[in-house]
Amino acid sequence: MPYVADAQRYASMRYNRTGKSGLKLPALSLGLWHNFGGVDRYETSRAMVLAAFDMGITHFDLANNYGPPAGSAEETFGQIYRQDLKPYRDEFIVSSKAGYYMWPGPYGEWGSRKYLISSCDQSLKRMGVDYFDIFYHHRPDPETPLEETMQALDTIVRSGRALYVGLSNYRPAEAKKAFAILKQLGTPCLIHQPSYNMFDRWIEETGLLDLLGDEGVGCIPFSPLAQGMLTDRYLQGIPEGSRAAKPHGFLKADRVTPERLAIVGKLKELANERGQNTAQLALSWVLRDARITTALIGASSVEQITECVGALAAAPLTAVEIARIETILKGK
Numbered sequence: 001m002p003y004v005a006d007a008q009r010y011a012s013m014r015y016n017r018t019g020k021s022g023l024k025l026p027a028l029s030l031g032l033w034h035n036f037g038g039v040d041r042y043e044t045s046r047a048m049v050l051a052a053f054d055m056g057i058t059h060f061d062l063a064n065n066y067g068p069p070a071g072s073a074e075e076t077f078g079q080i081y082r083q084d085l086k087p088y089r090d091e092f093i094v095s096s097k098a099g100y101y102m103w104p105g106p107y108g109e110w111g112s113r114k115y116l117i118s119s120c121d122q123s124l125k126r127m128g129v130d131y132f133d134i135f136y137h138h139r140p141d142p143e144t145p146l147e148e149t150m151q152a153l154d155t156i157v158r159s160g161r162a163l164y165v166g167l168s169n170y171r172p173a174e175a176k177k178a179f180a181i182l183k184q185l186g187t188p189c190l191i192h193q194p195s196y197n198m199f200d201r202w203i204e205e206t207g208l209l210d211l212l213g214d215e216g217v218g219c220i221p222f223s224p225l226a227q228g229m230l231t232d233r234y235l236q237g238i239p240e241g242s243r244a245a246k247p248h249g250f251l252k253a254d255r256v257t258p259e260r261l262a263i264v265g266k267l268k269e270l271a272n273e274r275g276q277n278t279a280q281l282a283l284s285w286v287l288r289d290a291r292i293t294t295a296l297i298g299a300s301s302v303e304q305i306t307e308c309v310g311a312l313a314a315a316p317l318t319a320v321e322i323a324r325i326e327t328i329l330k331g332k
Contacts, residue, residue, distance in 0.1 A: 002084075003050055003083070003084035003085075005053060005054060005088060005091075006054035006055075009053065009054050009055065009056045010056050011056070012055075012056065012312070012313075013026050013027065013028075013055065013056025013057065013058075013309075013312070014026070014027040014312055015027070015058075016293050016294060017293075018190055018191055018218035018293045019190065019191065019212070019215075019216040019217045019218040019293070020216030021164070021188075021190055021216075021218070023093075023164065023190065025058070025059050025093065025218070025220070025293050025294040026056055026057050026058050026059055026294060027287060027294055027295070027312055028057055028283070028294060028295055028297055028308055028309060028311075028312070029057060029059035029060070029061055029093075029220060029294045029295070029296050029297070030048070030049070030052045030057050030059070030060050030061065030296075030297060030298075030299065030305070031061045031062075031222060031296045031297065031298050032045075032049075032060060032061065032062045032066055032073045032076070032077060033061075033063070033066050033073075033222070033298055034298050034300070035048075035298070035299065035300045036048075036049075036066065036072075036073040036076045036077065037066065037067035037068045037069065037072040037073050037076065038067060038068065038069055038072035038075070038076070039067070039068055039069075039072075040076075042076060042079070044300075044301070045076050045080070046079075046080050046083070046084070047302055048299055048301070048302055048305060049077070049080050049085075050080070050084060050085075051302040051305055051306070052299075052305050053085070053088070053092065055305065055306070055309045056309075057305070057309070058091060058092045058093055059092065059093040059094075059095070059294065060077065060092065060093070060094050060095070061094075061095050061193075061220070061296055062074050062077060062094070062095065062096045062097070062123075062127075063096055063097035063098070063100070063136075063138055064096060064097065064098050064100075064102050064119050064122065064123050065100045065101065065102055065138075070101075070102055071102070071122075071126055074096065074123055074126040074127045075126050075127075077094070077127055078126055078127040078128040078129075081127060081128055081129060082128055089129070093133040093134065094127070094129060094132060094133055094134075095132055095133060095134035095135065095136060095166070096120070096123045096127070096132050096135060096136070097135070097136035097137070097138040097166075097168060098115065098116050098119035098120060098123070098135075098136075098137065098138055099111060099136075099137055099138025099139040099141070099168070099169075100138055100139065102119060102122075110141040110143070110144060111137055111139075111140070111141030111144040111148070111149040111152075112141070112144050112148065112149075112152075113148055113149075113151065113152040113155070116137065116149065116152040116153065116156070117152055117155065117156065117161075120132070120135055120156050120161050120162070121161070124161065130160075131160060131161055131162055131163065132161065132162040132163070133162070133163050133164060134162065134163070134164045134165070134166050134190060134191065135153065135156050135157075135161065135162035135164075135165055135166070136165070136166040136167060136168050136193060137149055137153060137165075137166075137167055137168070138168050138169065139168065139169045139170075140169065140170055140171075140174050146174070146177055146178060146181060147181055149178075150178055150181040150182050150185065151181075151185065153165040153182065153187065154182065154185040154186070154187040157187045158187070164190035164191070165182065165187055165189060165190060166189060166190050166191040166192060166193060166220075167189060167191075167192050167193070168192070168193035168194070169193075169194065169195075170192065170194075171206065171208070172206050172207050172208045172211050175192060175208065175211060175212075176211060176215075179215050179217065188217075189215075189217050190217070190218060191217060191218035191219065191220055191293065192208070192212055192217055192218070192219055192220070193219075193220045193221070193222055193296070194208060194219070194221060194222070195221065195222055195223045196219075196221030196222075196223070196224065196286060196292075197221070197223055197224050197225060197226045197230060197282060197286065198226070198230060198267075198282060198285060198325070198329055199226045199229065199230070199260070199329075200223065200226065203219070203221070209289070209291055212291055213291045218293035218294075219291055219292050219293055220292075220293055220294050220295070220296050221286055221292060221295055221296060222296045223296075224282060224283055224286045224295040224296065224297065225279055225282050225283070225297070225298075226282075229255070229256065229260060229264065230264065230267070230278060230279060230282035231264075231277070231278050231279040231282075232264075232268060232277055232278050232279070259331065262331070263328055263329060263331065264278060266328045267281060267282070267325070267328055270321065270324060270325065270328070274314055274315075274321070275314065276310075276311065276314050277307065279307060279308065279311070280307065280308070280310055280311035280314065281311075283295055283297070283308060283311040284311050284314055284316070284317055285317060285322075285325060287311075288316065288317050288322065
């Protein structure tokens with residue numbers, strides 16, 4: 001049967017303005033970092049993307065190297081786009097990135113003009129879209145002049161390849177310089193994508209979040225659930241098939257420590273008092289700050305996406321609850 005989007009898809013999703021721009025993003029966005037590659041079952045990937053759209057998630061985040069193998073997540077999304085989402089192109093945001101290794105030789109990674117524009121063209125072809133809504137530089141390049149990288153992003157917008165540009169994994173000093181260059185070029189930075197969760201608070205500690213607020217740049221944290229640590233999944237051990245059980249996964253088994261599990265157990269108690277589970281509490285915590293535009297979730301099933309969207313139905317965290325979370329995170 002041809003896909004028809006749910007007529008009520010915008011009824012309950014919350015949309016937040018991205019920094020000082022005119023663009024609004026859903027409070028939760030779907031990242032295709034894991035579980036959408038060539039090694040994954042296409043019908044499962046398709047079901048997740050379409051279910052997310054039906055729930056009002058209008059932002060799908062990719063990168064050139066997502067898979068595995070690299071490039072295959074973009075190919076998967078491209079197939080879903082051609083099969084189902086093409087009639088709705090003006091109703092969703094799709095982003096991609098370049099910065100990590102993609103092909104051999106001196107032009108296949110980092111931040112040169114040659115690499116960024118070539119990679120953007122390859123990504124557009126893999127996905128079959130005419131333009132990206134947002135195109136990111138995925139990581140700072142220690143050797144290429146920042147001006148060259150930012151000029152390449154400006155060219156990508158001015159040539160019609162993308163509507164907005166973003167940065168990912170930039171530290172505050174680098175980000176501030178990049179923002180200034182982009183503003184001077186006339187293509188201001190829309191959004192920054194850093195890691196951020198209860199166990200990883202570097203954007204607070206380094207002043208990046210303050211900088212984004214001051215500059216009017218949006219923030220879309222990835223790994224808001226700490227690669228699954230901030231869920232109930234590991235409280236009874238490491239389940240088969242989980243990220244921590246995979247030898248090459250980003251969540252290493254040695255990070256699932258008794259100390260962290262004790263913290264998660266106490267967070268679960270608070271979550272249950274609020275009528276949430278631990279994952280939903282973790283998302284409520286990330287979204288507590290008005291400078292956070294949207295939290296970037298990953299998923300391996302439709303049920304996980306539904307669970308995450310359920311976090312938005314809960315009341316905002318109170319000052320008392322936030323203080324209690326701080327106490328729990330300190331191991332008390």
